[in-house]
Amino acid sequence: MCANIEVVHMTEKPAEKPLRMGVIGCAAIAARRTLPALAANPDVVVAAVASRQEAKARSFTDRFGGEPVEGYDRLLERPDIDAVYIPLPALLHAEWIERALRAGKHVLSEKPLATTRKDAEALVTLAAARDLVLLESFMFLTHSQHAFVRAKVAEGAIGTLRHLTAEFAFPAKADDDIRYLPDVGGGALTDIGVYPIRTALMYLGGELDVLGAWLHLDHERGVDLGGSALIGSSDGVAAHLTFGMEHSYRSQYALWGSHGRISVRWAYTPPPTHSPLVRIEQQDRVEDITLPAENQFANVVAAFVARVRHGVPSGLEGESVIAQAALVDRVRARAMAGLS
Incomplete structure (x- = not known):
């Protein structure tokens, strides 16, 4: 049966x-x-x-x-x-x-x-x-090399963070490039300076003071071509940020701690085929770590879809965006005050 x-x-x-x-x-x-x-x-x-x-x-x-x-x-x-x-x-x-x-x-x-x-x-x-x-x-922000660096810092690879440097700049563009048009482009701080500024926010947090700032103004075009800012956190960490569009190309940042230093060699615009190199320097050793290549533009699209479809949060929205805009405001105001 x-x-x-x-x-x-x-x-x-x-x-x-x-x-x-x-x-x-x-x-x-x-x-x-x-x-x-x-x-x-x-x-x-x-x-x-x-x-x-x-x-x-x-x-x-x-x-x-x-x-x-x-x-x-x-x-x-x-x-x-x-x-x-x-x-x-x-x-x-x-x-x-x-x-x-x-x-x-x-x-x-x-x-x-x-x-x-x-x-x-x-x-x-x-x-x-x-x-x-x-x-x-x-x-x-969606590239995993930065999550790797944050994890290493949290593990104590460089001890207590003391200082950050971030630099993003590239050579001059064609005369008709929108970055030179004040009515739409806004200049280097708006378009390029946001990269090192966001790096400072990523590692130092949101309570930051602008200790000094400078902009190179092109008075004929009516835009800034580059600049620097010195940022300080409430717990005594300083960040020196440099940006511009009249330089040889540079796209990197470094975190300097009490026991070592960690640096990202191609931080902001790595192509999809690039395998990132992170260097960790300590008193008695230097270690170069090669990470897998990935497409950060594809990552952004995937993050957007995940947020719309499933409500998955990202670091590309809300308060982090407001904090970034606020810090740009303060850098601009400090630089313009120095020029008056």
Whole structure:
């Protein structure tokens, strides 16, 4: 006699539909890095790309998919867009982030989210009030080399942290580069200085004083071309930050402690094929550690999808963005006070 066997048919959970992304603006960084990452992510579909000229939008959609749209407002009106990516010039971010949020879209914006604390705080508050995701695409923060360094510091590899240096600069761009246009680009502090500033926040915390700051102003263009800042924490750690766009290329930071030093050689813009090198220097030994290569732009896209779909928090939103904007404000104010 055979026993009766109950067969239970398991039904698979339906796969979630891809996040339908619209792109507002056709910046070079979007074409080189972020749009390839969006197009490669299986949980994302590029649904539309907007430009002020349809031909430019079409040049992007021919490569990455979606429909070309003439005009940013027209893209925000589309019901088939769940979220938008905004790679516009820095001084246009706040306006179009606000418009996108009011249109009910989640937003992934190029850094900086806003150029002042007041604007950053208003945007973060608006996103929270509308239950929408607002992430700043500060890609270097998602690279695991920094988590590795934080872990080593926490383990005591360099003892007690005493000093931080962070440097990000590159050679001059073409004369028509948006960084030289004060009405949209904002200059070196807004576009480049945020990298070492965010590094200081990452390792020293949010209670920081600006002890000194300097900006090299190009009075003819009306923008700053570079600068430095000396930052101090409440527990006596100092940070010396340098940035600019009139230098040979440099992209690194170092943490100096009571028993050693740890440095990241290519901190901010490593290509996807680059295997990061972290150096730990102690009194009697030097150790070079090579880490796996990874695509930090793909990491940002994955973090955005995880936040929208599953509420997974990231370090690219909320209070951390406000703290960054506030520190930029204080560096700018200190530098301008010294020039008056």
